[in-house]
Amino acid sequence: MPAISIAPRTIPGTARRTAALTAAALLAAVSAVTAAPAAQAATGPGAPQPQAPGASYKAAHDTLGPQRLTPAQRRLSAAKEAEASRGFDGLRTRAALAGYKVSGGLHQSQKTSYWCGPATLVITQSARDGVAGRSQQDAATLLKTNTSGTAWYGININVPNPTGYPMADALNSRLPGAGYVPRALPYTPTATDKANFKQAITHNTDNDYAIAGNAWEVPGGPHLVGHPNVEIFHWVSIDGYNTDNAAGQVNYLDPVGGVSTSVISWAGSVPKSAHISSDTITTIMGGRGYVW
Numbered sequence: 001m002p003a004i005s006i007a008p009r010t011i012p013g014t015a016r017r018t019a020a021l022t023a024a025a026l027l028a029a030v031s032a033v034t035a036a037p038a039a040q041a042a043t044g045p046g047a048p049q050p051q052a053p054g055a056s057y058k059a060a061h062d063t064l065g066p067q068r069l070t071p072a073q074r075r076l077s078a079a080k081e082a083e084a085s086r087g088f089d090g091l092r093t094r095a096a097l098a099g100y101k102v103s104g105g106l107h108q109s110q111k112t113s114y115w116c117g118p119a120t121l122v123i124t125q126s127a128r129d130g131v132a133g134r135s136q137q138d139a140a141t142l143l144k145t146n147t148s149g150t151a152w153y154g155i156n157i158n159v160p161n162p163t164g165y166p167m168a169d170a171l172n173s174r175l176p177g178a179g180y181v182p183r184a185l186p187y188t189p190t191a192t193d194k195a196n197f198k199q200a201i202t203h204n205t206d207n208d209y210a211i212a213g214n215a216w217e218v219p220g221g222p223h224l225v226g227h228p229n230v231e232i233f234h235w236v237s238i239d240g241y242n243t244d245n246a247a248g249q250v251n252y253l254d255p256v257g258g259v260s261t262s263v264i265s266w267a268g269s270v271p272k273s274a275h276i277s278s279d280t281i282t283t284i285m286g287g288r289g290y291v292w
Contacts, residue, residue, distance in 0.1 A: 054221025055187040058287040084203035102240030103127040109258035117150020119255035120235035127210035184289040197282045198247040200292040210239035214288035226270035
């Protein structure tokens with residue numbers, strides 16, 4: 001999965017693409033885009049929700065088969081989801097806390113055009129342990145990053161009991177006991193998906209962890225701050241949330257920030273740290289997901 005370069009459609013794909021849908025669901029997603037206007041206009045409980053901007057592009061161009069969580073990941077996910085839901089309910093009943101709460105990831109600019117994954121690994125790790133300046137080369141080796149980038153799913157890295165999710169496996173290897181799990185998102189994240197992400201970022205931040213988010217930006221869809229309107233696969237570290245609106249906006253660290261324009265031509269417009277609507281970044285991660 002290309003990390004930051006514009007991804008041509010000729011990149012070989014099974015290990016580098018992630019499908020959030022089975023083949024049958026993929027067909028259904030494409031069909032929904034071309035459904036009759038009357039069907040699209042239906043409202044009320046059970047009515048199909050509008051497609052996210054760029055969702056039809058993602059449905060038409062994704063190439064990976066369905067992802068699979070291990071039994072241990074499913075159990076851990078269920079436990080974390082329950083805990084995160086309780087914590088979020090508590091947040092909504094408290095008075096406003098005046099601004100952003102962050103876990104404090106230490107930014108690094110990615111060293112190559114395709115090392116956003118390694119940079120995100122070391123940034124996300126630093127949010128927990130406060131250690132700056134880790135080697136992106138070591139991270140790239142661990143993640144099995146290549147010129148196509150860092151995979152979301154489909155790569156077993158050199159850790160005990162790999163799961164096929166390299167970022168989750170690398171974070172758990174480097175932060176024993178962290179309990180990172182992947183959460184895949186459909187091309188059009190639902191209201192439940194968006195609510196789950198708000199719960200995830202508050203849970204992680206409150207426990208001094210960041211989230212590794214895997215963005216898939218496409219023409220016509222939403223983009224991260226300073227990114228051009230082209231197809232970009234990218235990893236970022238999401239390390240905080242706005243307490244005044246119950247995580248309606250989040251803070252993220254972008255490895256493109258600070259990169260020379262000789263490495264990434266449009267890097268000059270990208271900040272190292274930015275705020276974005278939590279719903280928007282959830283949509284941007286649609287078709288991939290996040291590790292929390």
